[in-house]
Amino acid sequence: MIARFRRRLPHFSAAALAGAAIVAAFALMGLVSLLWTPHDVTTIDAGARLGAPSWAHPLGTNHLGRDVLSMIMVGARASIIVATMAVAIGLGLGAPLGLFAAASRGVAEDAVMRMSDVIFAFPALILAILIAAVYGPGAMNAVIAIGVFNIPVFARLARGAALSIWTRGYVLSARTAGKSALRISLEHVLPNIAPVLIVQATVQLSLAVLAEAGLSYVGLGVQPPAPSWGRMLADSQTMVSFAPWLAIFPGLAIFLFVFGLNLLGDGLRRRLDPHREARPA
Numbered sequence: 142m143i144a145r146f147r148r149r150l151p152h153f154s155a156a157a158l159a160g161a162a163i164v165a166a167f168a169l170m171g172l173v174s175l176l177w178t179p180h181d182v183t184t185i186d187a188g189a190r191l192g193a194p195s196w197a198h199p200l201g202t203n204h205l206g207r208d209v210l211s212m213i214m215v216g217a218r219a220s221i222i223v224a225t226m227a228v229a230i231g232l233g234l235g236a237p238l239g240l241f242a243a244a245s246r247g248v249a250e251d252a253v254m255r256m257s258d259v260i261f262a263f264p265a266l267i268l269a270i271l272i273a274a275v276y277g278p279g280a281m282n283a284v285i286a287i288g289v290f291n292i293p294v295f296a297r298l299a300r301g302a303a304l305s306i307w308t309r310g311y312v313l314s315a316r317t318a319g320k321s322a323l324r325i326s327l328e329h330v331l332p333n334i335a336p337v338l339i340v341q342a343t344v345q346l347s348l349a350v351l352a353e354a355g356l357s358y359v360g361l362g363v364q365p366p367a368p369s370w371g372r373m374l375a376d377s378q379t380m381v382s383f384a385p386w387l388a389i390f391p392g393l394a395i396f397l398f399v400f401g402l403n404l405l406g407d408g409l410r411r412r413l414d415p416h417r418e419a420r421p422a
């Protein structure tokens with residue numbers, strides 16, 4: 142298995158490998174934060190408040206004296222968990238709906254597509270506001286809001302990709318042999334559209350990270366005292382002139398993580414669909 146993986150590595154571009162390395166670094170950072178951080182992120186140290194980057198605090202401290210590096214490490218864990226769960230909800234519910242629409246056609250297909258249109262009319266931020274108004278703000282409500290918004294994305298993608306598979310000769314042969322629509326969808330359609338879904342999941346993961354940061358920025362995501370990148374940016378907006386590191390470092394973390402996910406997604410697209418070349422702008 143290891144030898145096979147090494148043989149496949151040259152097929153990935155340097156940019157894709159760099160993206161994978163960035164994503165892996167942030168994932169490792171989040172895992173490490175479960176066991177260790179340079180400082181306790183919940184401890185308030187008034188004597189160290191608004192400290193510039195130093196040996197004791199490599200990325201400085203915030204207005205409460207909390208270590209920015211430790212907060213970014215824990216924030217990485219929060220962003221990855223929220224984004225991954227949200228994309229899993231979208232993929233786990235949207236892909237089956239798309240497969241069902243492609244297999245059923247007619248009224249069932251129209252119902253799925255109209256439902257997707259309705260969900261698209263409510264962006265993740267609006268859904269989060271509605272959920273927060275009923276249940277209050279929180280990480281799980283952010284997961285639900287972002288996840289629900291991802292459902293029509295995967296439903297439309299799965300339906301479009303599945304429709305092209307249903308016209309293939311081997312699928313027509315399977316139908317002639319008496320296989321049910323469910324069995325054909327699982328045995329023939331899903332394996333052929335899986336690469337497209339995997340690539341889209343990577344893209345949606347980067348968008349979910351941005352959405353989580355945005356929701357936390359307006360107070361609808363991860364709640365205090367748990368750190369989050371979005372809320373770190375919100376807390377720093379009135380202190381940029383005299384403590385710029387409070388905005389620079391969480392903003393840089395968001396940029397690098399999303400950038401790495403985009404590079405990895407593009408590499409997966411090229412690897413899983415080598416016949417699709419990028420078109421010049």
